[in-house]
Structure formats: C-alpha cells, structure tokens
Amino acid sequence: MMTHVRMFGRMVGLNVTMTIAYRAAFFALMVSSVIQPVVSLLVMLTIESQGADLPFDRSQLVTYYLLLSFVAICTGCWVGEYLAEGIRDGELSNTLVRPVPYIYNFVTNNIGEKIVKLPLLLPILIVIALLFRSELSLPSDPLRWIGFGIAVVFAAATAFLLDFALGSLAFWIKDVSGLFRIKDLLQGLLAGQFVPLALFPPAFAPFLEVQPFRYTLSFPLEVLAGTLDGAALVRGFAWQIGYSVVLWLCYRVIWHYGLKSYEAVGR
Amino acid sequence: MPAILVDGLCKTYRSFRKAPGLMGAVRSLIWREHVLREAVRDISFVIEEGEVVGFLGPNGAGKTTTLKMLSGILHPSKGRAEVLGFTPSQRAFAYLRQISMVMGQKSMLWHEIPTYDTLLVHKEIYRLDDGSFRRNLDELVELLAVEDLLRVPVRNLSLGERMKMELLAALLHQPRVLFLDEPTIGLDVVSQARLRGFLRELNRKFGTTIMLTSHYMDDIQALCQRVLLIDHGQLRFDGSLNELVMQSSPYKLLNVTFANTPPSSQALAMLDPRISQRPSDDPLRLNLAVPRELIAETTALLLRMGQVADVGIEDVPIEEVIGALFTGQEQIGVAA
Numbered sequence: 001m002m003t004h005v006r007m008f009g010r011m012v013g014l015n016v017t018m019t020i021a022y023r024a025a026f027f028a029l030m031v032s033s034v035i036q037p038v039v040s041l042l043v044m045l046t047i048e049s050q051g052a053d054l055p056f057d058r059s060q061l062v063t064y065y066l067l068l069s070f071v072a073i074c075t076g077c078w079v080g081e082y083l084a085e086g087i088r089d090g091e092l093s094n095t096l097v098r099p100v101p102y103i104y105n106f107v108t109n110n111i112g113e114k115i116v117k118l119p120l121l122l123p124i125l126i127v128i129a130l131l132f133r134s135e136l137s138l139p140s141d142p143l144r145w146i147g148f149g150i151a152v153v154f155a156a157a158t159a160f161l162l163d164f165a166l167g168s169l170a171f172w173i174k175d176v177s178g179l180f181r182i183k184d185l186l187q188g189l190l191a192g193q194f195v196p197l198a199l200f201p202p203a204f205a206p207f208l209e210v211q212p213f214r215y216t217l218s219f220p221l222e223v224l225a226g227t228l229d230g231a232a233l234v235r236g237f238a239w240q241i242g243y244s245v246v247l248w249l250c251y252r253v254i255w256h257y258g259l260k261s262y263e264a265v266g267r
Numbered sequence: 268m269p270a271i272l273v274d275g276l277c278k279t280y281r282s283f284r285k286a287p288g289l290m291g292a293v294r295s296l297i298w299r300e301h302v303l304r305e306a307v308r309d310i311s312f313v314i315e316e317g318e319v320v321g322f323l324g325p326n327g328a329g330k331t332t333t334l335k336m337l338s339g340i341l342h343p344s345k346g347r348a349e350v351l352g353f354t355p356s357q358r359a360f361a362y363l364r365q366i367s368m369v370m371g372q373k374s375m376l377w378h379e380i381p382t383y384d385t386l387l388v389h390k391e392i393y394r395l396d397d398g399s400f401r402r403n404l405d406e407l408v409e410l411l412a413v414e415d416l417l418r419v420p421v422r423n424l425s426l427g428e429r430m431k432m433e434l435l436a437a438l439l440h441q442p443r444v445l446f447l448d449e450p451t452i453g454l455d456v457v458s459q460a461r462l463r464g465f466l467r468e469l470n471r472k473f474g475t476t477i478m479l480t481s482h483y484m485d486d487i488q489a490l491c492q493r494v495l496l497i498d499h500g501q502l503r504f505d506g507s508l509n510e511l512v513m514q515s516s517p518y519k520l521l522n523v524t525f526a527n528t529p530p531s532s533q534a535l536a537m538l539d540p541r542i543s544q545r546p547s548d549d550p551l552r553l554n555l556a557v558p559r560e561l562i563a564e565t566t567a568l569l570l571r572m573g574q575v576a577d578v579g580i581e582d583v584p585i586e587e588v589i590g591a592l593f594t595g596q597e598q599i600g601v602a603a
Binding site: 011018 | 280335338339340341342358360361362363364366367368370373374375377379380384385387388390391392393394420
C-alpha cells in the first residue's frame with residue numbers, strides 16, 4: 001500500500017513538473033477556464049438587469065458563477081483526448097510496459113494539472129470576487145461546505161471517468177474527436193456550465209436530475225447553495241456515487257477487451 | 268526453465284481496405300472491406316537465460332510485433348508465450364518488474380523533463396530502495412558516460428544521447444530480460460560501437476537475457492551467439508550466424524590479386540564449372556565464388572597461373588546471405 005502511495009506521489013510530482021514545462025499552453029487553458037464563467041455571469045447580469053424573470057437574484061448569480069469557475073477547475077479533465085491519441089499512435093505502449101496500473105498515469109496527470117492550476121487561478125477568482133463583493137454571498141454553515149467538498153471530489157471522479165471511458169473507445173474507433181465535441185456540448189448545456197440547470201423549463205427537471213453531466217459540475221453548487229432538501233441531497237449523492245462506480249466498471253470492461261484489440265502501431 | 272518460450276505464436280491485425288479517391292472515401296462510409304493481416308504466423312522457439320539472440324527479418328516481417336507480444340504490449344491472436352514463467356499479456360507487475368523494452372524509434376521517456384525525474388519515478392515503480400537506486404544509477408552513468416546529461420530535458424538531447432538515456436532508464440531496475448528493437452538506429456558509428464560494448468558487458472556481468480532486432484549486421488555479429496530469422500511472419504532459421512552462412516551459402520569468396528597480368532580466359536576455363544566470377548573494379552583482381560570443398564584446390568591452381576600479389580578467402584558477407592535469403596535467391600554468394 002505504502003509503495004503505491006509513494007509511487008502515486010512521485011507520479012503526481014512528475015506531472016506537476018510537466019505541467020509547468022508547458023507554460024504557454026497551460027496559461028491559455030488556465031485563463032479559458034475562468035473566462036467562460038465570467039462571460040456567462042456578465043450575460044446573465046445583463047439579462048437580469050433588463051427585468052427578466054429569473055429564479056435567481058443578482059447575488060445568487062454572482063455566487064453561482066464564481067463558484068462554478070472554482071468547481072470547473074477542480075473537475076476539469078482533458079485526459080480522454082490524450083489517451084485516445086496514445087491508443088491511436090501507439091504511445092500507450094510506454095504505459096503498458098511499466099509495472100503500474102495504466103490508469104495511474106492519467107489520474108496523476110489530472111491531479112498534477114490541478115495542483116498547478118488551483119494556486120494560480122485562485123488569486124484571479126479572489127480578484128473577481130472582490131470586484132463583486134457586495135453581491136457575493138457565501139453560506140456560513142460548515143456542513144454545507146463539507147457536503148460541497150465531498151460532492152466536488154465525486155464530481156471530479158465522475159468527470160475523469162467519463163472522459164477516460166470515452167477516450168478508451170479509441171481501441172475500436174480510430175477518431176473519437178467527434179464524440180468529444182458532442183460531450184463538450186452536452187457538458188456545457190447539461191452540467192450547468194452555460195446557464196444554471198434551474199433555468200431550464202420545469203418539464204426537464206426529472207431528466208436533468210438523472211443525467212450524468214449534472215454530477216460533474218452543477219450538483220456540488222446545488223449542495224452549497226442549499227437549494228436541495230434532505231431527500232434530494234441523498235438522491236443526488238447516490239446518483240453521483242452510482243455514476244462513479246458505473247463509469248469505473250465501464251473503464252475496466254473497456255480496457256479488458258480494448259487491450260486485446262490494441263495494435264501498438266508504429267515501431 | 269527457459270527465459271523465453273514461444274509456442275505456435277500468431278498475431279493477426281484487422282484493418283479495412285478503402286478504394287482510392289473521393290468515391291472510395293464516400294463508399295467506405297457505408298461499406299468497408301475488412302482485411303486480416305497475419306503479422307506473425309505460428310512461430311516457436313526457446314531462449315535460455317543469459318542468451319543474446321538476434322531477431323532478424325526485413326521490414327514488416329513480424330519482429331517488432333513478436334517483441335511487443337513478449338513484453339506484454341500486444342495480446343497474441345493464438346499460441347503461447349512465456350517469459351520467466353509468466354504469460355506476458357497478463358501484465359503481472361511481478362513480470363514487468365523483471366523485463367525492459369527499448370525501442371529505437373519510439374521513446375519510452377517523458378520528453379519535457381530531465382531523465383533524472385523519470386528515474387525517480389522508476390525508483391518507486393520498480394521498488395528500488397535508496398541503496399540499490401544509487402548503486403545501479405552510478406554504475407550505469409559511468410558505463411554510459413552520461414553524468415552531464417541526467418538533468419537535461421530529454422527533448423534537448425541528441426539522438427545518440429537520448430538512446431543512452433533510454434537504456435539507462437530501461438536498465439535501472441536490472442531487468443533479467445531485455446527486449447531491444449533497433450537500439451542503434453540513427454546512431455553514428457562510434458556511438459553504435461560503444462552501445463554494443465555496453466550491451467556485451469551487461470550480458471557478461473549480470474547474465475541479462477537479450478533479444479535484439481537490428482538492421483545493422485554489425486550489431487548482430489558483435490552481440491549475438493544465435494539468430495532467429497523471420498520473414499512474412501514465419502520463422503525461417505534458428506541457429507548461430509556461422510550455421511546460417513554454412514547452410515545458406517555453400518560458397519566462399521576467393522579474391523586473388525595478380526602482380527602484373529591476370530590469367531587468360533582460356534586458363535580460367537580450366538576451373539571447375541561450379542565456380543563463378545564476381546564483379547571486380549580492378550583488372551588485376553579476380554573475385555570468385557568457390558564451393559567450399561574446392562577452395563584449397565582452386566587456390567593452388569590460381570597460384571600457378573601467374574604471379575600473385577595477394578590472396579583473400581572469406582565467407583560471403585552476412586548482409587548478403589540474409590539479403591539473398593529474404594529475396595529468395597537460391598545461390599547465395601554467386602551473384603554479388
């Protein structure tokens with residue numbers, strides 16, 4: 001166990017080093033993950049100021065989008081496309097000849113990025129929060145923050161496993177980039193990234209509650225906002241954990257059969 | 268227990284064939300003709316611990332595919348492979364900790380960071396304690412003379428330097444079996460010779476079993492006591508290089524340089540009809556492919572035909588033997 005912990009720690013360290021090595025690309029990704037929620041916030045504030053009947057007031061909108069940036073950084077994942085590329089061009093072989101679970105390489109890459117990103121993005125978020133300080137309202141109940149923290153961890157796991165499972169389809173589908181574009185679109189719409197899910201017509205509510213994208217972004221924010229009653233909270237966590245487990249099983253099954261199809265092209 | 272046991276191993280790749288042009292592309296959207304390509308066909312061999320075996324064959328013969336199956340990267344389509352008692356495709360960590368794979372044209376290192384960072388990860392992955400890590404590292408750094416390169420990002424290294432670092436990373440955990448796929452490709456002559464010396468030393472010192480593919484016959488001649496020849500996925504030969512030459516070419520090359528005038532064509536007509544003449548740039552030099560059993564008699568006859576300045580007797584170059592085998596030439600050595 002300790003060996004795995006040390007190995008995992010060392011791989012995270014390695015990925016932190018590599019993330020820093022790609023300074024320019026990294027900075028662009030970093031800024032983009034803040035810009036989109038801020039733009040959405042400005043659009044929503046404009047709509048609200050023109051008298052639109054929204055189920056959120058200004059304060060709730062500001063709080064939602066600022067925390068959305070934070071959660072988006074915590075749960076953001078890009079490993080799927082790298083994995084697909086590695087399967088397609090044979091780079092995956094590097095991972096396969098090492099005595100280490102193949103998923104470690106991708107999990108540690110994801111964590112390494114976050115370790116670098118969070119301390120750099122938090123100051124930007126704090127500056128934006130100060131600009132909107134009169135309208136920002138954060139809950140004081142520690143239980144809500146604990147629930148939020150747990151939901152963020154599971155949201156990150158769900159987002160990672162969804163991305164990873166999708167990328168793993170490259171064992172059979174040579175170009176999965178189209179699937180990722182569809183996933184990005186659905187993620188934007190159904191995770192609450194563009195607009196809060198509460199703004200969708202009520203008829204959509206049963207569907208929105210059960211679809212997986214909610215649990216990668218919106219659900220932790222709903223937990224923190226206190227908009228869910230006890231039963232909805234339990235149901236939400238059950239869905240979130242359920243999705244994590246199902247996606248993990250999907251990954252195991254896909255890799256079991258996928259490795260048999262892997263061609264390790266190239267020399 | 269042998270180090271490597273391969274029995275009836277096969278690998279079939281599945282791909283699809285597309286008609287050329289735009290129409291072909293459109294048609295392939297609706298219907299695709301799938302084709303199966305047998306990269307490795309029913310090969311069997313056994314390699315004992317400590318052997319250095321050359322794996323030869325033309326491009327696309329199935330060498331790399333076989334190495335990938337033995338290192339656990341690819342699953343065989345059929346047949347059995349066992350390395351150190353493990354089934355490679357199961358990727359047991361206890362197995363992967365005892366082997367290494369180096370591919371000359373594919374880097375196993377992380378390019379953005381210095382090799383030393385990769386080695387620190389390998390220390391944990393291969394469960395090396397501090398003492399073993401330091402000892403193995405010092406030894407390899409000295410053997411490969413790469414002290415100054417350890418902290419340079421891999422992408423800033425030259426090809427030769429990178430290759431050394433690939434070997435360093437691959438050997439840090441002292442694998443019992445080493446798979447090398449074209450390890451000297453792209454290296455200059457000096458680096459190639461150094462690398463060969465290093466591998467010989469590795470085998471001598473630690474008894475590492477090495478399976479090596481290379482297009483450079485110098486690599487094979489310098490390192491391998493035994494060669495496996497593979498062509499179109501099938502094993503065509505398994506034995507020593509000498510046996511290969513003896514079996515494949517019943518000729519030796521007899522090169523005689525005359526001091527002033529070469530023998531006349533009438534004189535040469537006295538030679539056995541099985542002897543054939545090979546091209547020569549020098550009018551005073553006679554190059555002959557002579558059946559092995561006639562070599563003494565022919566040499567004596569030529570010495571009587573004129574004043575001889577120099578005589579050389581050698582085997583047909585191994586490149587020529589192998590090249591001829593792969594092109595299906597029957598009389599190896601006769602046509603140069």
